[in-house]
Amino acid sequence: MSGRSDGAKIIAVSIYFPTRATDKHCVYCGVELKKSPRRDSPTIEHFNNDGPFDKLFNIDMCCWGCNSSKGVKNLLEWLDSPYFKRKGISQRTVAEVVREYLRTAATLAISKNSELGV
Ligand SMILES: [Zn+2]
Secondary structure (H helix, E strand, O other): OOHHHHHHHHHHHHHHOHHHHOOOEOOOOOOEOOOOOHHHOEEEEEOOOOOOOOOHHHEEEEEHHHHHHHOOOOHHHHHOOHHHHHHOOOOOOOOHHHHHHHHHHHHHHHHHHHHOOO
């Protein structure tokens, strides 16, 4: 990913999610987002890689280091990965927006299951 497209994404987030873009900390590790070093540069994060990509609850900003570690992993599985353990991060220490997403995802999963009669 080029620096230029990162910049365009940040602008897009600033336009659509002004309150979030002003919070310049990674939602996972809490590092201050800045241009360098690269691992601390801001990237757009979709909590669920399968989308929705235009819903506020599924998008926020995290550092390049966290985003590249997560890749296409499932969020819950990733939160349990060695990367997080090494950094001393857990589901309890991530930003409120992530915890909110996890609650939303759990609720959606439950309602989906009840629709299916599981
Ligand atoms: Zn981070």
